[in-house]
């Protein structure tokens with residue numbers, strides 16, 4: 302690599318490269334902010350690894366959302382004369398060598414990135430640090446995806462928390478009511494700043510890994526033949542901030558409204574939080590403002606929403622404290638003994654939303670058509686699959702990853718292990734959701750079911766939850782009372 306002190310007069314003294322991942326925004330981006338502050342010349346890079354993404358189960362929706370958000374971010378950075386390079390590899394294993402090559406080529410002095418926590422991401426990042434250490438380029442990983450670094454909050458005996466409520470309590474005690482002040486966007490650089498960095502086409506000519514961002518997910522072919530459902534979601538930082546602002550006007554009603562899938566009572570910020578178009582601190586700041594600057598108290602709506610943000614934080618920490626959950630293993634090892642059903646027929650009917658249980662079918666069709674599902678329904682369908690159909694939670698977890706526009710390993714794995722009673726602080730195995738009671742309680746008029754199951758549109762509010770035999774709509778795939786009993790027996794007999 303060229304010696305730094307051999308740079309010509311007028312050349313930038315310190316050149317920083319920010320490696321963007323699921324943090325696709327300009328505002329309140331810790332790595333970008335720190336690089337902006339400490340470097341005279343600044344560029345960004347994104348690395349696509351479709352083979353690894355596929356092996357992690359990422360589907361078209363989440364990948365399309367990510368790539369489109371990235372395109373908008375590239376435009377935003379370009380307005381500030383900051384280039385964003387796009388590197389395409391197939392797997393994480395190739396990242397260290399390729400990144401070292403690009404870092405060398407760009408004559409970079411420091412690489413910054415926001416930390417990611419699932420096991421494979423951590424291994425990749427350690428390997429990158431080692432590869433860059435070999436060429437004397439320091440790497441700085443910043444805390445950004447979470448409010449505090451995972452692993453930093455422990456019980457009195459020094460272990461990671463396994464239960465949410467004490468985790469939340471400890472978090473609030475530690476943090477107090479100090480605000481999370483979002484960081485500013487990187488400053489706009491003069492036009493001459495562009496001269497410090499080669500055009501990507503020049504890099505491409507020398508290193509055929511660098512390319513322009515693919516325009517469509519079809520072009521990218523992440524899941525061949527998959528459908529691209531996310532067109533209805535506006536992408537990018539501005540769209541995410543609009544969702545946040547809209548929700549600030551409804552947050553006071555969150556506690557009363559959040560459980561009803563027919564009402565837009567939740568924020569729908571999950572796709573933006575997961576690709577990083579919106580930061581967790583921006584969300585917390587908004588909610589704290591609505592709650593007189595406190596985590597608990599004043600507005601029950603804001604307080605409850607802050608709690609949900611801490612569930613997100615809890616699951617991110619869990620992945621670091623208990624990495625076995627990243628190895629396709631249940632948190633509770635004894636649940637490996639469950640004799641899971643291998644019925645392909647049942648699984649396919651569940652995926653397609655053709656179980657004959659209306660609320661389950663409406664929920665699965667919402668997922669298949671929009672790439673998103675209401676939280677209450679995620680719990681209902683996950684319980685139905687793992688308890689009533691006794692199908693392995695990992696199959697449901699994977700199907701969700703493939704379909705969700707907000708697919709996130711930590712939250713998804715946490716949610717599935719919670720519903721399947723295989724996880725920590727999970728629903729007790731003897732508390733099996735009854736989909737019919739859930740339907741009557743949370744979709745009393747049946748409007749949500751009607752929106753997604755047109756076959757039942759003409760039924761009254763009384764009949765729609767558990768319809769009489771009907772031409773064109775399947776009979777229930779199982780008897781929920783008997784299957785509930787079977788699941789409880791299975792779990793009760795597990796040997797610890």
Ligand SMILES: Cc1cc2nc3c(=O)[nH]c(=O)nc-3n(C[C@H](O)[C@H](O)[C@H](O)COP(=O)(O)OP(=O)(O)OC[C@H]3O[C@@H](n4cnc5c(N)ncnc54)[C@H](O)[C@@H]3O)c2cc1C
Pocket residue numbers: 559567568569570571572574575609610612613614616674675676677679680683701705707708709710712713714715716717720
């Ligand atoms: C089986 C199952 C699978 C799930 N898979 C995912 C997933 O892949 N990605 C994902 O982001 N969430 C997942 N969740 C959590 C939750 O359902 C979604 O975060 C929520 O429905 C998103 O809608 P919202 O943004 O309107 O949420 P809001 O109610 O407005 O909540 C605000 C934010 O808090 C976080 N949050 C809320 N509830 C939870 C929770 N239970 N666990 C973790 N974080 C939470 C999310 O980031 C959410 O965007 C899953 C839950 C279950 C039961």
